[in-house]
Amino acid sequence: MAQILTVISLFIFVIVGHWTYVSMKKNIPFFESDGQKLLYHTKLIAFFAVLAGFFYFFLYSFFAKWCRDGMIDNDWWLDGFYAGYSLVLFYGCFFIYLSIYYMIDRSVSSKMMIEIDKSANKKMTYNDLIAVYDVEKKYQEALDDLVYGGLIKKTDDKYYCTYKGAIIARLASLFKKGLKLGRGG
Amino acid sequence: MIYKAFIVSLLSFFCFCIFHIIIFHKLNIKHKFRTIFSLVALITVFDLLLYFSLTDIFFSQYALSKFVFFSNPILLYLLCLYFYHHFMIIIDRSVSIRMAVDIFFSGNRGLTIEEIKQEYDLYEKLRDELRDMTFIGRIKKEGEFYQNTDKGLQHARVFKFLKRFLHLKGAD
Structure with missing residues (x-):
């Protein structure tokens, strides 16, 4: 229990640190590509993660004492809590698996590298890659996925956000503004 | 107890991986992601059944409890960081999220596919991917x-x- 509380506290510290730093910093560097932007944020998160790690033993001893002194370790719901915790860990591992699976299946970069490797001369122009990626089809597929997921609906020729889509779009927009990510996509 | 929770979750995940590979090799699956999530629902039940049916005594062994004592916070911390980092990437890079945001800000007007293409240029995204890969x-x-x-x-x-x-x- 003390370990879980400690890790959650450290994680909150990382999120707060990351958000505060980005929102306080006036001159976010200009990124030539999304890769550079991602690297910048990854380094920031890693910095706060390592910084938070130094407080582990201090926080752990605090929470261990708190759990011993309090009723927490004796409470009847503790067994249920740990059963739920085993699910959280399982879902966490599953999330990593799913994201890797998704990357293997859908990653645009990997698809392009594979196509270059498959091509006769092992090299392709931008127009060849456009033809393989099929941009026009990609628009329709993405919109169909959104309709299927209930985030948008199609009426006549126009697409509108559903209630569920509006919540997700608002959250995404808030996140992008908070971390100064730009319009993204 | 935390030792049991930790081991049971890893066992469940291991079972998920095995079943996933077997199912995708033996059956001709049409809806990949739906099948994966159905399997997760099944493993969730398995995880809870396993947790409540296993006795605590085995998990109190010294070596095992030491292993879990050190691995548990590291795994949990890495999972949380990975989740946050990946969540940020999805929000930033996802084509679907970007389209949903554009449609949302059009309000009651809505957007046709041609207007979406004007708002969001996928050709530029492809150029950006190529720049990233070169970088x-x-x-x-x-x-x-x-x-x-x-x-x-x-x-x-x-x-x-x-x-x-x-x-x-x-x-x-």
């Missing part, structure tokens, strides 16, 4: 041609192998 040294540009670097070639071959192994399209 991280996966491809190089010679004249108007893009070529894989050694790193890019290894990447492509690993992904091709994984696509074949997981029965995903695009490897051949």
Whole structure:
């Protein structure tokens, strides 16, 4: 229990640190590509993660004492809590698996590298890659996925956000503004 | 108890991986992600049944409890960081999220597919991906041609192998 509380506290510290730093910093560097932007944020998160790690033993001893002194370790719901915790860990591992699976299946970069490797001369122009990626089809597929997921609906020729889509779009927009990510996509 | 929770979750995940590979190799699956989530629902039940049916005594062994004592916070911390980092990437890079945001800000007016294309240029996204891949040294540009670097070639071959192994399209 003390370990879980400690890790959650450290994680909150990382999120707060990351958000505060980005929102306080006036001159976010200009990124030539999304890769550079991602690297910048990854380094920031890693910095706060390592910084938070130094407080582990201090926080752990605090929470261990708190759990011993309090009723927490004796409470009847503790067994249920740990059963739920085993699910959280399982879902966490599953999330990593799913994201890797998704990357293997859908990653645009990997698809392009594979196509270059498959091509006769092992090299392709931008127009060849456009033809393989099929941009026009990609628009329709993405919109169909959104309709299927209930985030948008199609009426006549126009697409509108559903209630569920509006919540997700608002959250995404808030996140992008908070971390100064730009319009993204 | 925390030792049991930790071991049971890893066992459940291991079972999930095994079943996932068996199912995708033996059956012709049409809805990949729906099948994966159905399997997760089944494993959730399995996880809870296993947790409540296993006795605590086995998990109190000294060596096992020491292992869990050190692994548990590390795993949990890494999972949380990975989740946050990946969540940020999805929000930033996802094509679907970007389209949903554009449609949301159009309000009651709505957007046609042509208007979406004007708001969000996927050709530019592809150019950006190529810039990224050049930046991280996966491809190089010679004249108007893009070529894989050694790193890019290894990447492509690993992904091709994984696509074949997981029965995903695009490897051949």
